[in-house]
Amino acid sequence: MSDVCLILEGTFPFVVGGVSAWVYDLIRGLPDLKFSVIHISPMPTTFRELKYEFPKNLVFFEETYLFDYQIEKRGSWSWRKRRAWKELARAYRDLLRGRMNAFPTLARWIHGGIDCPLNLHDFAHSEPTWKFILSQYHREKGHPSFIDYFWTWRLLHLPLIQLLRTPLPEASVYHAVSTGYAGFLASIARVRTQRPMLLTEHGIYTRERKMEIFQSSWIHSELPKSLAITTTRDFFRDWWIRTFSWMSRLTYTYADAILTLFERNRLLQIEEGAGASKTRVIPNGVVLSRLRNIPRPGGLHVPPRLLFFGRVVPIKDVKTFVKVIKELTVIWPNLEARIAGPTDEDVPYYQECEQLVRSLQLGQNIRFLGRVEAETVYAWPDLLVLTSISEAQPLVILEANACGIPVVATDVGACRELLEGAAPADRALGPSGLITPVGDVAALARSIRTLMENPVLYKRMAFAGRQRVNRSYRQEVLLAEYQSLYENAMEAQPPWPA
Amino acid sequence: MAGIGFRLRELAQKESLWATLQVHIYSAMISSGPWVITILNLFIISLWNPGAMDDVDRATMFCMISYAMAFSFVITGTVSLAFTRYLADQVYQEKYEELLPALNGFLLFILTAASVVGYLFVRPLPLSAFVKFCGLLLFLALSCLWVIMIYLSTLRDYVAITTAFALGAVGGWALALGLGKGGGLALRLLGFTFGQLVTAALLALRLFKELGAYTAVHFRFLPAIRRYSTLVAVGILYHAGFWVDKVLFWRSPYGMRISGFAICPFYDTALFFAQLTMIPTITLFLVHIETHFFETYREYYRECVRKLPLAGILASKIKIHQSLRQGLELILKYQGAVSLLAIASAESLVALFHLDPAQIPLLRIALLGAFVQSLMHVILILVLYFDLQKVALAMTAAFAFSNFLLTRLTIEMGVPAFGYGYLGACFCALVVGYVALDRAVANLEYYTFAKQPILPVA
Numbered sequence: 001m002s003d004v005c006l007i008l009e010g011t012f013p014f015v016v017g018g019v020s021a022w023v024y025d026l027i028r029g030l031p032d033l034k035f036s037v038i039h040i041s042p043m044p045t046t047f048r049e050l051k052y053e054f055p056k057n058l059v060f061f062e063e064t065y066l067f068d069y070q071i072e073k074r075g076s077w078s079w080r081k082r083r084a085w086k087e088l089a090r091a092y093r094d095l096l097r098g099r100m101n102a103f104p105t106l107a108r109w110i111h112g113g114i115d116c117p118l119n120l121h122d123f124a125h126s127e128p129t130w131k132f133i134l135s136q137y138h139r140e141k142g143h144p145s146f147i148d149y150f151w152t153w154r155l156l157h158l159p160l161i162q163l164l165r166t167p168l169p170e171a172s173v174y175h176a177v178s179t180g181y182a183g184f185l186a187s188i189a190r191v192r193t194q195r196p197m198l199l200t201e202h203g204i205y206t207r208e209r210k211m212e213i214f215q216s217s218w219i220h221s222e223l224p225k226s227l228a229i230t231t232t233r234d235f236f237r238d239w240w241i242r243t244f245s246w247m248s249r250l251t252y253t254y255a256d257a258i259l260t261l262f263e264r265n266r267l268l269q270i271e272e273g274a275g276a277s278k279t280r281v282i283p284n285g286v287v288l289s290r291l292r293n294i295p296r297p298g299g300l301h302v303p304p305r306l307l308f309f310g311r312v313v314p315i316k317d318v319k320t321f322v323k324v325i326k327e328l329t330v331i332w333p334n335l336e337a338r339i340a341g342p343t344d345e346d347v348p349y350y351q352e353c354e355q356l357v358r359s360l361q362l363g364q365n366i367r368f369l370g371r372v373e374a375e376t377v378y379a380w381p382d383l384l385v386l387t388s389i390s391e392a393q394p395l396v397i398l399e400a401n402a403c404g405i406p407v408v409a410t411d412v413g414a415c416r417e418l419l420e421g422a423a424p425a426d427r428a429l430g431p432s433g434l435i436t437p438v439g440d441v442a443a444l445a446r447s448i449r450t451l452m453e454n455p456v457l458y459k460r461m462a463f464a465g466r467q468r469v470n471r472s473y474r475q476e477v478l479l480a481e482y483q484s485l486y487e488n489a490m491e492a493q494p495p496w497p498a
Numbered sequence: 499m500a501g502i503g504f505r506l507r508e509l510a511q512k513e514s515l516w517a518t519l520q521v522h523i524y525s526a527m528i529s530s531g532p533w534v535i536t537i538l539n540l541f542i543i544s545l546w547n548p549g550a551m552d553d554v555d556r557a558t559m560f561c562m563i564s565y566a567m568a569f570s571f572v573i574t575g576t577v578s579l580a581f582t583r584y585l586a587d588q589v590y591q592e593k594y595e596e597l598l599p600a601l602n603g604f605l606l607f608i609l610t611a612a613s614v615v616g617y618l619f620v621r622p623l624p625l626s627a628f629v630k631f632c633g634l635l636l637f638l639a640l641s642c643l644w645v646i647m648i649y650l651s652t653l654r655d656y657v658a659i660t661t662a663f664a665l666g667a668v669g670g671w672a673l674a675l676g677l678g679k680g681g682g683l684a685l686r687l688l689g690f691t692f693g694q695l696v697t698a699a700l701l702a703l704r705l706f707k708e709l710g711a712y713t714a715v716h717f718r719f720l721p722a723i724r725r726y727s728t729l730v731a732v733g734i735l736y737h738a739g740f741w742v743d744k745v746l747f748w749r750s751p752y753g754m755r756i757s758g759f760a761i762c763p764f765y766d767t768a769l770f771f772a773q774l775t776m777i778p779t780i781t782l783f784l785v786h787i788e789t790h791f792f793e794t795y796r797e798y799y800r801e802c803v804r805k806l807p808l809a810g811i812l813a814s815k816i817k818i819h820q821s822l823r824q825g826l827e828l829i830l831k832y833q834g835a836v837s838l839l840a841i842a843s844a845e846s847l848v849a850l851f852h853l854d855p856a857q858i859p860l861l862r863i864a865l866l867g868a869f870v871q872s873l874m875h876v877i878l879i880l881v882l883y884f885d886l887q888k889v890a891l892a893m894t895a896a897f898a899f900s901n902f903l904l905t906r907l908t909i910e911m912g913v914p915a916f917g918y919g920y921l922g923a924c925f926c927a928l929v930v931g932y933v934a935l936d937r938a939v940a941n942l943e944y945y946t947f948a949k950q951p952i953l954p955v956a
Contacts, residue, residue: 069952130948134808143807150947158952220805 002036002059004486005171005189009040009182013052013061016342016371017311018395019202020052022284023177028055029479033486036060036169040181043067064166066159066181071120084109084117085128095246100253104191111192112165123161124154144235148220152236156243164188172490173198176251180205180244183251190254196489199255200282202392203413204268209244211390213237249273256492257485261393262414263422282482283414284393285475291402292466294378303332304452307381307405309396310388312343312350312368317410319356320387320439326360327445335365338380342371378403382458383451388412389438397433398473401465406458407433408447410440418468426472432465507789524656525788526781527663532643532697534777535667536567537770539690541851542671554756555683558625561759562633562687564766568741569619570640573612575737579882580729582648584722597649598711600719605645607717612641623758632687639694646701649709658704666697728887732894736878739897739927743905743920744769750909765916768857771847772864775840779833779872783879786825794821795883802946815942822880822939829876837869856913863917870924877931881938884945889934897927 006027012020027035035058044065054061088109094102110118123129133153137146163185168174175198176186183199190197213219214237222235252258252274259282260266266279306325310316318339325337343350350368357366369377374396384400384407391413398418400407409415416435421427434451436443451458509521540563581604588596616637620630653659670693677685723730747753748760755761794817801814840847844861848854853861874897881890905919938945 071952124952125948127944127948130944133948137808143809145805146808146811147802147947148805154952 001170002034003171003490004033004173004175005036005038005169007038007040007174007176007182007186007189009178009180011177012037012039013050013054014039014041014048015345016051018284018392019177021395022202024052024055025475026479026482027058029475030483030486031055031057033057033483034059036171037062038166038169038185039063040163040185041065060169062169064163064185066162069120069124069158069162071124073121078117080117081122082128085122088118089132098249100250103187103250103254107164107188107191110161110164112167116165120158120161120165123158140235142222142235144222145220148236152239156239160184168192171195173486175200176255178202178205179248179251180209181247183255184247187250187254190256196256196492197254198257198259198485198489199251200259201265201269202261203390204265204272206241206244206248206272207268208390210241213240245272252278256489259485262417264414264417265392282478283473284395284398285473285478286395286398286402286469287475288402288470290375291378291399294375294403296379296404300382300452300455300458303334303336304328304383304448305381306335306337306448307377307384307400308337308339308341308387309374309377309384309400310341310386310394311345312339312341312353313346314349315388315390316341317387317389317439318349318353320441320444321385322353322356322360322362322366323441324385324387324444324448325362325365327441328448329362329365331449337362337366338369338377339366340369340372340377343368374399378405381405383408383448384433385444385448386410386415387439387444391415393418398469401432402469402473404462404466406451406461406465408444408451409433409435410438410444411435412438418473421468422472426468429467429471430460430464432461432468520656521785522781524659525784526777527656528647528650528659529780529784530777531663532640532647532694533567534774535663535670536563536640536694537774539563539670539674540567540770541767557761557763558629558757558759559683559686560763561756561761562629562636563690564761565619565759566633566637566640568744569616569637570612570644572737572741573615574608574641574644576733577608577723577730578645578648579733580723580726581719583726583729584719585648587722594709595711595713596716596718597652598706598709599713599716601645601649601705601709602715603717604719605642606715607720608641608645609638612638625757626684629684629687632684632691636687636691636694639691639698643694643698643701646698646705649705650701653701653704653708655704655708659701662697662700662704665700666693666695669693669696726887728891732882732887732890735891735894735898739894739899739901739923742898742902743923746902746905746909752909752913764854764857765860767853768860768864768917769920771851771853772840772861772868773871775836775865775868776833776872776875778836779829779876782829782832783825783876786821786828787879787883791818791821791825794818798942799946802943808943811943815939818942819939826873826876829873833869833872837865841865859914860916863921867917867921867924870921870928874924874928874931877928877935881931881935884935884938884942886934886938889931889938892934893927893931896930897923900926 006023008023011017012023023037035055037058037060039062041063042065044063087105091102091105091109095106110116133150136153137144137149140149159181163181166185166188168185168189170193171189173196174186174189174193176182177200179199179201183205186197186199189195219236219240221237249272252269252272255278258269258274258279260269260279261281261283263281266281269279270276306328308318308321310318312318321337321339325335328335339353354368357363378399382405384396384405386394386397386407386409388394388410389412391410393414394409397407397409397415401418407419409419419433419435420431421429434447436447451461509517509524540560581600585597585600588594588600613634616634620634623630625633650659670690673689673692674686675689677689744762744766747762747765750762752764753760753762794814798811798814798818801811804810841862844858844865845855848858848861874893878890878893881893901919901923903919904922908915908917908919
């Protein structure tokens with residue numbers, strides 16, 4: 001029995017990154033609370049390294065898999081199954097129409113207990129399921145490819161059924177760290193245990209999935225392969241996006257509090273269906289005491305020292321950074337750049353980056369450091385450069401600013417808010433870095449030059465950075481806010497009998 | 499690895515009479531060849547008596563050939579469905595080099611089992627050791643031949659196959675009659691056995707040339723046999739059903755003991771003869787399946803994958819329906835004609851083949867039974883084509899059990915009821931199979947999609 005059950009998807013403890021670090025700091029920062037973690041992955045893989053050590057107050061850890069189906073032998077189609085099936089079909093149709101209050105019916109009829117009338121075999125192979133899929137197929141206007149329809153139906157629904165059958169650890173509060181499948185599981189917990197459910201979103205899950213879905217090549221496209229721009233909706237991509245969108249709205253409906261890291265995201269959440277009164281912003285935070293004391297040089301280095309701190313994956317757009325360095329070497333041939341961050345998450349991409357460095361002859365200028373501890377790198381650089389294509393609220397910007405390092409970043413996520421200020425009082429502190437368009441190598445190079453050639457501006461921005469982080473982005477504040485959230489939630493109702 | 503189907507389709511494309519004739523003769527040969535030859539031998543060698551073979555010897559010979567045939571069918575038939583399925587899996591994965599070593603392994607496996615079973619069976623018989631040895635040899639030779647027949651559809655060279663059968667048959671007869679003139683029973687048997695061995699050897703040679711391999715022999719098919727245990731059960735039940743009525747007659751008051759064999763020539767000869775009339779069905783069916791039906795069948799599965807809407811898939815399913823109906827109509831027509839003709843001329847046939855006139859009513863019923871059995875056989879093959887293993891099990895179980903029960907009943911009821919057990923059993927199995935197949939084809943898309951196992955994402 002734990003106090004807080006964190007429900008995660010694709011992050012801590014297997015992936016090194018902003019969200020994982022946030023989770024890790026949260027657990028460590030609230031040592032009086034007992035945490036449990038459910039981690040949702042697609043499939044069990046042979047061995048996965050734990051990238052983080054478990055804090056002492058993490059008392060329970062479980063993995064659950066979306067696509068690892070244990071399909072048992074079927075029982076006969078008894079009247080109990082028939083009744084369950086009828087109720088389910090009705091609840092399903094209600095849910096499709098947006099009536100989220102039909103969800104508890106779903107959670108009641110599909111569960112992992114022995115007395116559940118329907119099992120995975122029924123949902124995968126039985127005739128009623130087949131007839132149901134056919135009836136849904138015939139409702140669709142236009143006649144999409146049947147084989148794709150059938151398998152998409154399975155691919156979309158079976159993981160959800162799998163989650164409905166997952167046993168939940170007992171906890172006083174359930175806290176999902178994204179919508180999507182984690183949010184779905186959290187909603188199940190909310191409905192089954194009647195304990196409060198919190199949601200914290202770093203990035204907006206639905207939007208991130210939208211990007212991936214549009215880029216994916218394996219989803220069958222119903223559109224004719226022509227170059228013309230059409231407004232015809234692409235059936236299967238639509239279906240995927242609608243499903244994720246629905247999962248978000250479900251989580252928003254059943255969450256008792258919806259948190260996110262910055263205001264722009266909060267507005268996006270409301271746009272995606274979150275009740276405005278439930279939403280709140282609790283920004284990321286850093287531990288000032290550790291960062292403030294990192295020794296910083298008195299002046300700027302010549303040639304400049306530029307730091308890139310992030311995972312070497314396509315979404316961080318390391319290649320643009322490399323190209324920026326190339327442009328800057330025209331002015332500063334001995335420019336030094338370090339890329340700090342794990343290189344093992346997307347090895348082909350990392351190799352491409354290395355290849356790019358070699359072909360641009362930047363071997364003397366750029367070094368890949370691999371995974372490093374945050375505090376070890378901030379003594380070295382003049383500037384932090386962020387070239388990501390998509391971000392939430394990068395911790396590295398906060399850390400750099402806390403050390404007195406200005407930042408040049410692309411205009412994604414909360415970067416602008418962090419560097420230019422959010423509320424008017426925050427803006428009054430002045431900018432702590434420069435914002436450029438995404439992928440704009442020239443603009444990035446220009447901004448870096450501006451800062452490096454203008455020591456007064458640099459000093460002003462460094463100072464603004466420290467002030468901003470001190471005022472609004474301290475980890476102590478974050479931990480205090482979550483502590484009070486958890487305590488309120490734990491006291492909300494009497495605990496369910498064991 | 500195109501094999502016979504390819505060849506048949508090729509020939510069927512040509513619009514000449516000779517080509518069509520070739521197609522049918524070839525199909526008849528590879529589907530019924532050795533079995534027909536064996537039965538013909540039964541008649542020729544045992545009933546037509548040019549050499550100086552006395553009645554006891556003649557009867558013994560009849561028994562030995564019947565028993566050798568029965569045992570060899572049963573011992574190969576029980577596992578060959580599962581083994582053939584294993585081969586099909588290898589062909590699908592394009593692991594053609596597995597086929598030949600599997601053949602050798604399977605032969606070893608069967609021959610070992612057959613030797614043990616055969617030895618245990620012939621030991622207590624009151625015959626000379628040499629005769630027993632010849633009988634055993636015949637049993638093993640036939641078992642070999644049936645195993646090699648499994649692979650026959652991989653060969654395209656029907657000239658070679660025809661030669662093998664012809665040489666074996668003619669040679670066997672010649673040797674049997676020639677040797678038997680002076681030497682009597684054992685040598686006749688040997689001669690016949692030798693003929694079958696020649697066929698087996700020639701076919702095996704052709705197979706070895708056709709299929710390449712890296713290893714000489716392996717037993718990797720054994721786990722497959724365990725995996726397809728339903729098919730093993732189907733094999734056992736089918737052959738049990740096929741022989742149970744004859745065995746019941748052998749052990750009944752109407753049977754007799756000859757040299758230690760329990761036999762009932764009255765029943766057996768009528769049945770064997772009647773079953774010869776199944777040849778048209780089996781031939782026609784093989785031709786139709788490999789040409790017309792297979793195309794519609796393959797097209798359906800292709801359409802499923804081709805990103806068509808449901809209506810398109812259902813349209814190609816209708817083509818399967820049509821093809822099946824066409825095939826069955828064809829078989830009903832031709833087989834019906836042949837069977838009717840035979841029934842009508844039962845008396846002349848009995849006279850022609852020196853059978854007992856008292857067998858005429860039995861022969862008539864048996865011919866009708868053979869007609870129904872040929873239909874049942876066709877339905878069983880189709881059921882297996884669609885991989886409806888449980889349905890096949892139900893059919894063969896119905897066949898075996900009803901044959902057992904009904905034949906016992908007819909033995910109690912006396913001579914006028916003979917044959918109705920066999921007829922009834924075939925009919926039962928046919929009904930079970932037909933109803934299930936009809937339902938399965940009607941719901942084909944349900945089986946194609948919803949029954950697909952959900953395999954882990956690699």
